[in-house]
Amino acid sequence: MRLRTSIRTLESIVYPIAGMVAVLALWQGYVWAFAVNPIVLPSPLAIARATAANHEILLSQTWPTLRESVYGFVLALLVGIPLAVCVANSRILNLTFYPILIATQSIPKVAVAPIILVWFGIGMESKLVIAFLVAFFPVVVDTATGLKATPAGLLELARSVSASPSQTFWKVQFPAAMPFIISGAKVAVTLAVIGAVIGEFVGSNEGLGNLLLSANAQLDGPLAWAALVWLSVLGIVLFFVVVAAERVLMPWGHH
Amino acid sequence: MLAQVPQPMTDSSPAAEAARAFGRFRNVHQEFLQDDSKRLVAIEDISFDLKEGTLVSLLGPSGCGKTSFLKIVAGLAEATYGVVEIRGRQVTRPQPDFGFVFQQANLMPWRTVLDNVLFPMEIQRRKDAAAKRRAMELLELVGLAGFENARPSQLSGGMQQRAALCRALVHAPKLLLMDEPFGALDELTRMEMHDLLLEIRRVTNATTLFVTHSISEAVYLSDVIVAFSKRPARIADYIEVDLPYPRTPALRYETAFTDFEHRAGIALGITR
Numbered sequence A: 001m002r003l004r005t006s007i008r009t010l011e012s013i014v015y016p017i018a019g020m021v022a023v024l025a026l027w028q029g030y031v032w033a034f035a036v037n038p039i040v041l042p043s044p045l046a047i048a049r050a051t052a053a054n055h056e057i058l059l060s061q062t063w064p065t066l067r068e069s070v071y072g073f074v075l076a077l078l079v080g081i082p083l084a085v086c087v088a089n090s091r092i093l094n095l096t097f098y099p100i101l102i103a104t105q106s107i108p109k110v111a112v113a114p115i116i117l118v119w120f121g122i123g124m125e126s127k128l129v130i131a132f133l134v135a136f137f138p139v140v141v142d143t144a145t146g147l148k149a150t151p152a153g154l155l156e157l158a159r160s161v162s163a164s165p166s167q168t169f170w171k172v173q174f175p176a177a178m179p180f181i182i183s184g185a186k187v188a189v190t191l192a193v194i195g196a197v198i199g200e201f202v203g204s205n206e207g208l209g210n211l212l213l214s215a216n217a218q219l220d221g222p223l224a225w226a227a228l229v230w231l232s233v234l235g236i237v238l239f240f241v242v243v244a245a246e247r248v249l250m251p252w253g254h255h
Numbered sequence B: 001m002l003a004q005v006p007q008p009m010t011d012s013s014p015a016a017e018a019a020r021a022f023g024r025f026r027n028v029h030q031e032f033l034q035d036d037s038k039r040l041v042a043i044e045d046i047s048f049d050l051k052e053g054t055l056v057s058l059l060g061p062s063g064c065g066k067t068s069f070l071k072i073v074a075g076l077a078e079a080t081y082g083v084v085e086i087r088g089r090q091v092t093r094p095q096p097d098f099g100f101v102f103q104q105a106n107l108m109p110w111r112t113v114l115d116n117v118l119f120p121m122e123i124q125r126r127k128d129a130a131a132k133r134r135a136m137e138l139l140e141l142v143g144l145a146g147f148e149n150a151r152p153s154q155l156s157g158g159m160q161q162r163a164a165l166c167r168a169l170v171h172a173p174k175l176l177l178m179d180e181p182f183g184a185l186d187e188l189t190r191m192e193m194h195d196l197l198l199e200i201r202r203v204t205n206a207t208t209l210f211v212t213h214s215i216s217e218a219v220y221l222s223d224v225i226v227a228f229s230k231r232p233a234r235i236a237d238y239i240e241v242d243l244p245y246p247r248t249p250a251l252r253y254e255t256a257f258t259d260f261e262h263r264a265g266i267a268l269g270i271t272r
């Protein structure tokens, strides 16, 4: 049995890598075979070289983007979860705020970005706010869904032992909603990075989004793509930070 | 025909007086307002007494109002009218000295087995060393020693229901309410649970109201079977099961046992 699990683990590492290598090889072969202009599509090797040559600037431009994303994400959790608690537990608040929530969600964030820039300036605040705006919605919706989806049997159990409303919330509803909150957070953290980059595109003087734009403007294809790769790595790392948090917060796994 | 049905004694003979000391249900009636705003009478008129230390089964077909009645006794629901008294006091809300076992184990997946069992004590802010000792003793009694740190998802259905039983008993309830607790289990596991419940009753002596739609389960476990009619629930028969203790699986094949099954079958209208 242990052997089978370790084969499983091995498979789950080997196959994704094999897939990645295959795609990169095809890409490299295509660029070589057709001598594609690196401004249009640089080869993976060219991107790797550009990454190595520019690693200092890439690293230094990662910090602003990381900070904007993480702050926006954390703010989305801090505001989103309590709001979801209110919405899930009060019919009146639900009726009052849910339509507004849906309405704000349907506004395209890219379109608001210039306005946010006017309000909050060209510095970090405007990026943080845009990251917050895009990350906020999945947190609220998933948390509220999770709180409302508390198994009826557990609520009845709480009632049968005369649990107070706050005991019922903290000991039953909230832990029962944890899987939903975490899946909301996984979506939110990825969106937060996108939000930060949108902000940087619209107006900034630092960050990976800014670097990507200026590399593009200077027709430096490999550097633009290196920034893009760096951005995805940032997104993946943040995603796995949430996955690690899930392991700590939910040692019982998902059920 | 209804007039011939033996109804429970509700007079003031000495025996009835003693019964009055524990549970008294008089003319319990419950109606629900349905979605189409028609009234649905779930419980027509139920009166009987619950003697201390006995196990009384509520036996009846699905949908006849057994759960509704049990929830009223538990204080989880309200009768439209009627008297529900436990130890001389009208029940209007869940009582800290009641224990409830649901059809589903209702264990919290994020808690260990031990912490699930201790949940009532935690709610009552009595989760101390003594409570933990008692929880461990109960887990041992039901055969879950060694599983106290397991998660519910690691247990089989029967084991989960055993843990739920421990949770209902951890605060030493005076009244144990069980709603088809073994209904979701397979036959063999269910028979094991029957013997376990008999053993638990011997040890704890808790007064028990036990809802079931299984005739043989009711006969095997009960001192008294209150057979409910189809909805709206009335008492179809009140059967005092004077089979001796200790009851063991061999009892299931004796004529005295099958005679009781027959009588209950007649009450439910499935045989003559």
Ligand SMILES: Nc1ncnc2c1ncn2[C@@H]1O[C@H](COP(=O)(O)OP(=O)(O)O)[C@@H](O)[C@H]1O
Pocket (backbone or CB within 6 Å): B032, B033, B034, B040, B042, B060, B061, B062, B063, B064, B065, B066, B067, B068, B069, B231
């Ligand atoms: N809260 C409720 N609202 C409306 N109807 C209900 C409600 N609870 C139970 N009923 C109805 O009352 C009847 C009895 O239900 P129940 O007590 O659960 O039956 P049993 O437990 O004997 O199977 C059923 O027809 C059920 O649909």
Ligand SMILES: [Mg+2]
Pocket (backbone or CB within 6 Å): B063, B066, B067, B068, B179, B180
């Ligand atoms: Mg029922």
